[in-house]
Amino acid sequence: MMSTAASPERKRLHPHKFAMWVAMGAIIMMFAGLTSAYIVRSNQENWLEFSLPPVFWYSTIIILLSSLTMYLAVKAFKAREMPRYKILVTLTAILGLLFGASQFFGFFYLNGHGVQLLGQGSNPAASFIAVIAGLHILHVLGGVIALIVVFIRAYSSKIKRYNVTGIEIVSTYWHFVDILWIYLFIFFKLA
Amino acid sequence: MSNEAVLHANVEGATAHDAHHDHGEHHEHHHHETFISKYVFSMDHKMIAKQFLITGMVWAILGGLMSVLFRLELGYPDTKFMFLQDILGKWWVQDGRITAQAYYALVTTHGTVLVFFVLTAGLSGTFANFLIPLQVGARDMASPFLNMLSYWFFFMASVVMLSSIFVETGPFSGGWTAYPPLSALRDASPGSGRGMDLWVIAMALFVVSSLLGGLNYIVTILNMRTKGMSMTRLPLTIWALFFTAVLGVLSFPVLLSGFILLIFDRNFGTSFYLSDIFVNGVGALPNEGGNAILFQHLFWFLGHPEVYIILLPAMGMVSEILSVNSRKPIFGYMAMVGSLFAIAILAFLVWAHHMFVTGLNPLLGSIFVLLTLLIAVPSAIKVFNWLTTLWRGNIRFTPAMMFAIGFVSLFISGGLTGIWLGNSALDIHLHDTMFVVAHFHIVMGVASMFGMFAGIYHWYPKMYGRYLNNTLGYIHFWVTMAGAYLIFWPMHYEGLAGMPRRYYSYSAWESFKQFGGLNQFISTVALIVFAVQILFLFNFFYSIWKGRKLTTQNPYGSNTLEWTTPIRPGHGNWTGEIPEVYRWAYDYAKDGREFIPQTTPVDPNETNH
Ligand code: HEM
Ligand SMILES: [Cu+2]
Numbered sequence: 016m017m018s019t020a021a022s023p024e025r026k027r028l029h030p031h032k033f034a035m036w037v038a039m040g041a042i043i044m045m046f047a048g049l050t051s052a053y054i055v056r057s058n059q060e061n062w063l064e065f066s067l068p069p070v071f072w073y074s075t076i077i078i079l080l081s082s083l084t085m086y087l088a089v090k091a092f093k094a095r096e097m098p099r100y101k102i103l104v105t106l107t108a109i110l111g112l113l114f115g116a117s118q119f120f121g122f123f124y125l126n127g128h129g130v131q132l133l134g135q136g137s138n139p140a141a142s143f144i145a146v147i148a149g150l151h152i153l154h155v156l157g158g159v160i161a162l163i164v165v166f167i168r169a170y171s172s173k174i175k176r177y178n179v180t181g182i183e184i185v186s187t188y189w190h191f192v193d194i195l196w197i198y199l200f201i202f203f204k205l206a
Numbered sequence: 207m208s209n210e211a212v213l214h215a216n217v218e219g220a221t222a223h224d225a226h227h228d229h230g231e232h233h234e235h236h237h238h239e240t241f242i243s244k245y246v247f248s249m250d251h252k253m254i255a256k257q258f259l260i261t262g263m264v265w266a267i268l269g270g271l272m273s274v275l276f277r278l279e280l281g282y283p284d285t286k287f288m289f290l291q292d293i294l295g296k297w298w299v300q301d302g303r304i305t306a307q308a309y310y311a312l313v314t315t316h317g318t319v320l321v322f323f324v325l326t327a328g329l330s331g332t333f334a335n336f337l338i339p340l341q342v343g344a345r346d347m348a349s350p351f352l353n354m355l356s357y358w359f360f361f362m363a364s365v366v367m368l369s370s371i372f373v374e375t376g377p378f379s380g381g382w383t384a385y386p387p388l389s390a391l392r393d394a395s396p397g398s399g400r401g402m403d404l405w406v407i408a409m410a411l412f413v414v415s416s417l418l419g420g421l422n423y424i425v426t427i428l429n430m431r432t433k434g435m436s437m438t439r440l441p442l443t444i445w446a447l448f449f450t451a452v453l454g455v456l457s458f459p460v461l462l463s464g465f466i467l468l469i470f471d472r473n474f475g476t477s478f479y480l481s482d483i484f485v486n487g488v489g490a491l492p493n494e495g496g497n498a499i500l501f502q503h504l505f506w507f508l509g510h511p512e513v514y515i516i517l518l519p520a521m522g523m524v525s526e527i528l529s530v531n532s533r534k535p536i537f538g539y540m541a542m543v544g545s546l547f548a549i550a551i552l553a554f555l556v557w558a559h560h561m562f563v564t565g566l567n568p569l570l571g572s573i574f575v576l577l578t579l580l581i582a583v584p585s586a587i588k589v590f591n592w593l594t595t596l597w598r599g600n601i602r603f604t605p606a607m608m609f610a611i612g613f614v615s616l617f618i619s620g621g622l623t624g625i626w627l628g629n630s631a632l633d634i635h636l637h638d639t640m641f642v643v644a645h646f647h648i649v650m651g652v653a654s655m656f657g658m659f660a661g662i663y664h665w666y667p668k669m670y671g672r673y674l675n676n677t678l679g680y681i682h683f684w685v686t687m688a689g690a691y692l693i694f695w696p697m698h699y700e701g702l703a704g705m706p707r708r709y710y711s712y713s714a715w716e717s718f719k720q721f722g723g724l725n726q727f728i729s730t731v732a733l734i735v736f737a738v739q740i741l742f743l744f745n746f747f748y749s750i751w752k753g754r755k756l757t758t759q760n761p762y763g764s765n766t767l768e769w770t771t772p773i774r775p776g777h778g779n780w781t782g783e784i785p786e787v788y789r790w791a792y793d794y795a796k797d798g799r800e801f802i803p804q805t806t807p808v809d810p811n812e813t814n815h
Contacts, residue, residue: 030348031349033348033425033428034352034421034422034425037424037425038417038421040455041417041421041459042459044457044459045460045462046463048464052463052467052478055497059497061494061495133470133476134476136492137477138494139496142477142478143478146466146467146476150466
């Protein structure tokens, strides 16, 4: 039975793309671990209640916008409109950095309103926000670095490489960290 | 995309990357390799496998040596080992006796190193790297570059962990599970300061290494199989390594999240795990609102899958070796795959059985009892299939086969005590006693070590083109087999009598005096078993240069693809085309033929099975 079953060669996903999907699974597990720790802890005593900094709304808008520019950048790349692509990728990276900055404003806002995030006397409720959002910022920064790498790659080699795989992988990742933030934002709002 | 094209693209991608670093001196052809590119920063999966193996062996020796040292203390608490003091110095040995802090440091480092560096990196790092491309029919991993990084992260983790042994205050000494507050408070014990800093850095690097490796293994298995190699034609080794990688990729990140919170508690004054603590000499701590049990949840959510990460590769290799050396198809191939799958799923649903006595809600506890005991079902299926594979087989008792059979024996013995522990009512008595030590050493420690030995003896000719010495192999097997049972079997009785684990001295208990002789006996056997491992080490390195040469491509009459490569395969594995596969891996003793390699097309007159 097993030995006679024929298996036609399938068109397979590019292995590097596939690797990205598996890596996203791993990242999801990390944040799932952290957010479930948050839930477990929040059900116990001595849990500080406070509302999220309003600037997080701006963060959300910024990262959504960056997903849009990312999407357009890939489109431009596929259409070989390199100048447009250049602008859009740069814009995406800048929006990514802006996102990080806006998150830091949020952290300072909390600290300024008596919600201490880290250090002596901090409540885990606030520390969780700092750690989880902080880790997410690191993931966004990783995306910015990846953007810079594919950007340079597309221009450094003598023969122009119109291979979309690299930029497609980065864009998948970019949308992923975007959705991750949306999840975290809703989670913090509700939990 | 075909395999060839993918590999080509990879080599291109990886070398383009190289070019940024060292101005591309050696990136033109990987045919003429320098010493550095061949042995050090190699991207050949076979070389990376050997790097994992040898680093793992170094750790096995160091970790084994540590256990010999603390066994000396347990077996001979009244004997003065002055020579040890001369070698190790005052911090470790005083008045000829291992100090209490050294004892805890040794137990902790032994556990950490054996679980993660030897039986995870050394075992799945070695064999996933070596066997996956060879047995699925690929020229290399999906990303040879990430694969190389995976080894070097492991190497860095090793260096950091090793350095922690030499810091003034000693390595971390709070147990391999690193529970807070010992792991979270710098002042809690000597090892909780610098030692724990290094421990947690080493482990974070290790997690990165495992993730990079696991990613590659999964993608290679799913994406780079040769023509005709459907999933149901894969050898069981590959299935096992696949589930191992999936477990790792899904559970290590959770451990990492636990470590991250720990790092914040240690360095940034947060209170994730800390509350209401008073430290001698320091006073009451300001930390409020933390929960130490939270760490246990995060830890064991990895910790339990981790034990299967250690065990599954051994299971896979044992299945393959038993079948090849019984000259019979593996019994119940699909049941084997199914039970691997069931184990992988259940592995995520039982972590709280390590926490029955943490004040867990008894109702929740009984759910975890049920789920835990369910693991016995796939485990029993596997044992049944191994035994039926052996049944009436035309058995060749090679050293690899001996270790594989030994594995089955150990897995049965240790699995049965798992069923005891899985019942929360019994575990209240048995938790943190020597019974647990006996359980997990037999079922995981020794059994997986046997799987690893089986794999080494079996695939050594493929790795080095020479054989290991068989006589030394048999001595190695019998002494280790007998020794393993003699060391760990008596610990069950100690545990049943209530003797706790991880204690430096039992002299305060009248009730454990009766075990004085037994402890001496255990320690002596441990010493002998350790000595025999040195014999194996000698065999291993001697045979690399002086062993009997392999003269045929397929010495065991195996069906799997690795034996279709040249005797000493280069980077790329096959010189010509990658062979096509027409059948599963277990056509042994079929239609009167002893074996039919996977590359043999199906004859229209062949019987179905
Ligand atoms: C039928 C199967 C099994 C059952 C029901 C089972 C159950 C248990 C339970 C309940 C404990 C906790 C004991 C305690 O701390 O009080 C335990 C400990 C442990 N088990 Fe198993 N087990 C099984 C198989 C295995 C296997 C296959 C492995 C590894 C390959 C394994 C590795 C371990 C380890 C490493 C520990 C101790 C961890 C520590 O506290 O340091 N077990 N087992
Ligand atoms: Cu467990």
